[in-house]
Amino acid sequence: MAPMRFATWVGAVSGALVFVGVGAVPAAVWGGFVGVLVGRALLGRPIGQGATDRLAVGAGVACGVLLTLLVFTAAGAWLGRRVSTLRHAHG
Secondary structure, three states: OOHHHHHHHHHHHHHHHHHHHHHHHHHHHHHHHHHHHHHHHHHOOOOOOOHHHHHHHHHHHHHHHHHHHHHHHHHHHHHHHHHHHHHHHOO
């Protein structure tokens, strides 16, 4: 495997691990909050305990977690690739 490609994978995995340690819980909380707001806007009433209400909140949590994981992983991959590029450029 090429050194830059390896560095990109290492960066992506590192970003995912940082997400697990730092970003998973806040992403779930904010995703749930967005799910409540979107569910209230779509349903036209406060969020209750029905299946549709729970689906809206669950979808918000899932979107929040997945999008934040994507950001952490992409940033880690970019950083790994950048460090590898700089290291190979300067010897």
